[in-house]
Amino acid sequence: MNVIIVGASGYSGAELARLVASHPKLILAGIFVSEQSLDQGKALSDLYPQYTGLIDLPLQPLNSSALQFIAQHADYVCLCTEHKVSVDLAPQFLEMGKRVFDLSGGFRLSSDEDYQRYYGFSHSQPELLAQAAYGLAEWNAHAIAKAQLVAVAGCYPTAALNALKPLVNAGLVSDFPIIINAVSGVSGAGRKANIATGFCEVSLKAYGLFNHRHSPEIARYLNHDVLFTPHLGNFPRGILETIYVHLKEGVSSEQVTDAYQCLAQEPLIRLLGDKIPSINGVVNQAFVDIGWQQQGNMLIVMSAIDNLLKGAAGQALQCMNIAMGLPAHFTLVGGQHD
């Protein structure tokens, strides 16, 4: 399959370019940035020297000749662009008959009201929201396999949903909201210049209290209320979530362990039992590490991922594998697809 990546100079786009270029069944057919981009014409390896000799393709502006090229040559279009940009770009690629994998949040929620409230813009393609399959690879493979538009799951939701769906689906959780405290590394905020997320400016600090856009995303796909508070941490990459779950009266530790067995055969999920996951355990890898400890009715679940390699790019690659009828998971050797 020929894959093109829009937004390939950004953190998730560059990571995806590396995964696609080393995939045995995918060809990286083109990498694109905006028409105004200061990076157009540069090789991806000029921005990311570790790609020298692996990806020397030039970043091209997404202009009319680029669109013609994509119409003729691409099978899969990956949008590694900001939410509003993805919403505006997706329809033309869908009309060309391409399969679109959108890494933004532009198609993850269900209504224009949600977008106005949580994203701060009115959705210009609300009819596409019902068509998009939610790209949470371990849980929604059937829908992803058939969909023309995949809304790849968010980074914080990927860590939260993999850790919580087994418990909620098994009926073990009381009606209280689940409390999720999450910390993300700075790459979660993207590569564009922004003083608040400049590395020397960052202090460990909460943000988005009560209104972060991942709250409705997690609640929607978990089917349970959550109180989600993200924090920005002063490290480059990775997400760690500490999650407080009020279990129903009398739920035993055996029931909790049994509930997680639904993930036991998933190659990219590592169930750590009572061991405590860490950022170091997952950085530069595509795993979700999940650990838990229980006292009475309270369960503390911990979930760690690399925001770019299990969130964003890695999850998009899993969705493309599913679309091709291949096993979803992949193995990394030295940062490349094995």
Ligand SMILES: NC(=O)C1=CN([C@@H]2O[C@H](COP(=O)(O)OP(=O)(O)OC[C@H]3O[C@@H](n4cnc5c(N)ncnc54)[C@H](OP(=O)(O)O)[C@@H]3O)[C@@H](O)[C@H]2O)C=CC1
């Ligand atoms: N970073 C992360 O951990 C995660 C990110 N995501 C999502 O993935 C998407 C990309 O995030 P991230 O990689 O961090 O973002 P970056 O800011 O690092 O990269 C954005 C990319 O989009 C390009 N771009 C901007 N405007 C346009 C346009 N109009 N047309 C084409 N290309 C454009 C930029 O290049 P230029 O401006 O030079 O044109 C750049 O290549 C976002 O929606 C984000 O929410 C999802 C999960 C995790």
Ligand SMILES: CC(=O)N[C@@H](CCC(=O)OP(=O)(O)O)C(=O)O
């Ligand atoms: C640290 C940081 O700023 N993180 C981003 C979330 C990462 C991301 O890009 O969000 P999606 O998964 O929805 O695309 C934020 O809170 O907005």
